[in-house]
Every structure is written in C-alpha cells, then in structure tokens.
Amino acid sequence: MELVTIVIALALMEYVVFSFLVGMARGKYGISAPAVTGDPIFERYYRVQENTLELLIFFIPGMVMFAYYVRPDAAAVLGVIFIIGRVLYFKGYIADPKKRTLGFFFSFFPSLILVLGGLIGAIMALY
Numbered sequence: 001m002e003l004v005t006i007v008i009a010l011a012l013m014e015y016v017v018f019s020f021l022v023g024m025a026r027g028k029y030g031i032s033a034p035a036v037t038g039d040p041i042f043e044r045y046y047r048v049q050e051n052t053l054e055l056l057i058f059f060i061p062g063m064v065m066f067a068y069y070v071r072p073d074a075a076a077v078l079g080v081i082f083i084i085g086r087v088l089y090f091k092g093y094i095a096d097p098k099k100r101t102l103g104f105f106f107s108f109f110p111s112l113i114l115v116l117g118g119l120i121g122a123i124m125a126l127y
Contacts, residue, residue, distance in 0.1 A: 007080060018090065022049045065115065065119070090103065
C-alpha cells in the first residue's frame with residue numbers, strides 16, 4: 001500500500017500545483033477573486049483545476065478500493081497513468097481546449113478501471 005499512498009500524494013500535489021497556477025493566472029490576466037470569468041486563457045487554467053478536482057473525487061476512492069481488493073501495484077501503475085494524463089490534459093487544454101482529449105482519456109479511463117475493478121473485487125470478496 002506504500003506505492004498507492006505515494007501515488008495518491010503525488011496526485012494531490014499535482015492538484016496543488018494546478019491551484020497555484022490558477023492563482024498566478026489570476027494575477028497575469030487581471031481576474032480578481034471571487035470572479036472565475038473574464039479572460040479565456042484564465043478560464044482554461046481554472047477549468048483544468050476544477051476538472052481535476054472533480055476527477056480526484058472519483059480517482060482516489062477507486063485507487064484505494066482497487067488496491068485493497070485487486071492489486072496495490074496495479075493500482076499504483078494506473079495512478080501514475082492518471083497523473084501523466086492530467087499533465088497532458090493541462091498542456092492540451094491551456095493550448096487549445098480541443099486538444100484536451102488525450103489527457104482526458106489517460107486520466108478518466110484509469111479512474112474508471114480503478115472504480116470498476118474495486119467494485120468487482122469487493123463483490124467477489126463477498127463469495
């Protein structure tokens with residue numbers, strides 16, 4: 001479970017970096033809190049942060065469930081793919097929102113595998 005803990009911590013740190021980048025974009029594009037609109041580039045930074053937060057709610061419990069009921073090492077690998085996917089999502093979305101698809105794929109589908117695998121593992125543990 002140590003690898004799982006490390007990967008979860010890295011995913012959370014990645015989110016913190018995205019949050020700092022949003023703060024920096026606020027200053028650069030002149031968007032004072034609490035506003036979240038006003039400059040299209042700032043809005044891209046903000047959407048990356050928010051989308052990452054939304055996906056972390058799905059990813060972290062899925063990772064813990066998968067690690068517990070299936071295999072912690074496989075959960076850690078899927079978690080690393082998620083983190084890389086979020087970087088790709090960030091780079092793509094900031095450049096052009098239409099370029100976010102690859103990053104979304106590499107972060108959403110590992111999360112889905114983690115949740116479904118954890119669910120199946122828990123159901124199988126009942127029998």
